[in-house]
Amino acid sequence: MTRKELGVFLLLVALCAIVAIASPQFLSVTNVQNVARLVGTYGIFSIGVGFVIITGGIDLSIGSICALLGVLLSMMLVEWRWPAAVALAAVIALGAGLGAAHGLLVARLRLQPFIVTLCGLLLYRGAARYIAEDSTKGFGTGQGFEWVRALAAGSVGGVPMPFVLMCVVAGLAWVLLHRSVFGRHLFAIGHNAEAARYSGVNTRAVITWAYMLSGILAAFSAIVIAFYTNSISPASHGNFYELYAIAAAVVGGCSLRGGEGSVLGIVMGAALLQVLRNLVNLLDIPGSLDFAVMGAVILVGAAADRLFGRRVRDGNA
């Protein structure tokens, strides 16, 4: 583990210990399962956004993609009666297409990632509401696609499926990011895109792929989330998810300037956020404060990292 990963890990362990002591319920099987389910769900798209952040970009469109694809998934399965496998493939392909479009706009047209994906955030939210006519969608009795529900929202041996899926995704992402040529190119571009280009790296293709992966993983978690909530109100479904993703990546050691970050860090970052939400729940803090608690803890953590980090550097000097 790198120093940053170790820092997040210690923070996570400390936080879990505090909550566990304050509320024995934290370690109950149901609660652990619940938290794991959420960590899995949020972890999947956070990893995707992490790829983009490592190139020095940003992806703000995640929440709206979840809403749009959730609405479409429900309509494909329930209203249009598409075969489940086709519907899943279509949703993933759509996610990939939207991500690729972001990537091409950033890499080819040189638009700023913030603007491209902010427009995505607005566009897809609007599209979701329009397509659903602002009415809540769901999956009814789920006849004909029980296996999809089991895959997305079930559990194996007591472990919730979203968590299992996230572990698989994280494993693949780890290999891709930390062991592949593509991953090295991502870091190189994040640190110094010009030098990477001068070294013969196909920077446009690599950047486009990063956004596309983010879109694919957003689609993937859109499926999981849709079955988890089981009802999709297009105006609020997936709200703020992009910020959870960015927070998870940053807490996990990604630099918004690009070039830094790790899959393990992002996953722990996502876990940290969910433990914090759980803490608000269990410790009888008013639910309206949960964002405030998250913001405060992240801020304190970032400040501590700065102060502590500086002490370590000076100590060596």
Added chain:
Amino acid sequence: MSAVSKQFPGVTALDRVDFHVAAGEIVGLVGENGAGKSTLMKILGGIHRADSGTIALDGVPVGLHGPADAGRLGIGIIHQELEVVETVDVAGNVFLGREPHWAGPLHLLDRRRMETDTERQLARIGAQISPRTIVRRLSTAQKQFVAIARALSMNARLLVLDEPTASLGSTEAERLFAVLQDLRSSGTAIVYISHRLKEIEALADRAAVLRDGRNAGVLHRGEITRDRLVQLMVGRAIQGAPRQAVGTGAREARLRVDRVRTQRYPLAEVSLTVDGGEVLGVAGLIGAGRSELAEAICGVAGLVSGRVLLDGQPLALDSPRDGVRAGICLVPEDRRGRGIIAAMTVRDNLTLPALGSYARFGLVNRSAETSAAEDAATALTVKASSIEAPVATLSGGNQQKVVLGKWLALQPRVLIFDEPTQGVDVGAKAEIHRLIRRLADEGAAVVMISSEIEEIVAESDRVAVMHEGRITGILDRSSSTPESIMQLAIA
């Protein structure tokens, strides 16, 4: 400054160094990279704090706690890494942090004073730049002028220049020397840091040499010669690379540039050939279009017209990637911005272009990669604590070796060096020259752009001289002398 010491993690940067400069004196400060010159000057500028030792100005000990203190005491420093704000105009940079303003609560900028004053300072060094130009649009040499104008406008009593001519052409450099001599006679104390020993010879009243963070000796005017300086700097005699006779056997024209016009000089056509095994030096003043030509040849910048042929085959070049794939590799002038990825390790930098060849199914074989990087680092004598060290921690010369090293695994057919030894110390410079020659001996066609005429003369088999986008002459070994090159460059 007396008995100044400074420790950095793992190294003693300065060990009880004494240094002084009198009013109306130019002191040359020389030493290999890493000898401690820049650290000493950063202490003087208030950027670093000395661990021990004292600094006195006019005999009074002073405390320097930050760059603002240095400015207030009349110490003006032009750092090697140009500190200019790219998005602000020239006048704004010259007056950055001490903008003149009108009376009144709003402190409105006095633009007119800023611009006239900037114009006056630029005119002193003969730079024709409008004070309203945004700095981003300027060339490196012009940015250097802006930095110099800034220091001049502060009316510094003590002026420190760290490698001020690194990106200047000969004419510009001479104008700068005249300004410095003016300042000297008006009583300014000047510290002049340079790897160009000729300049020290010509300019300095006294030369102080640092070696490994210690005082290595002082030479007074009259004793300052290149050889004595080098001896003090390295503590050993340096052998120049022996000039080998060039074989005259029939060789294929490896690289042919055919009537190429670049975006900078869309009216000038350039044609030239470089053989495998040959080093073609490209000389010229700053802005002669040399870098633009280099970038056109390796695909960084598009051609307006013309063709680039490799072994007789015309190339389609749309990106540096196309150039690299064809075997045309560039060691760019802007090392920090385009050559190295400073935050990544020596290994990651060395293997970046050829990473695919250490990979299977897109997954990197780390032991193959590491041993390839280790081989390259050893072959190039890269001095680093390990290949896992970030390139940012290396000296300029070693960073340059890394930039060169990343191409070796690709066995390039054409190598283009743009100012390969800029800001590189004497020892590393000789090594880089040897490497360039070795690559040519192994069959590569080498193009070497340099603003240092001595380097061009010593290291090239043939010299192409450029002026305003055109080639004004091609000289062979027997006819290339500094004088003949300058004639063509000014043309």
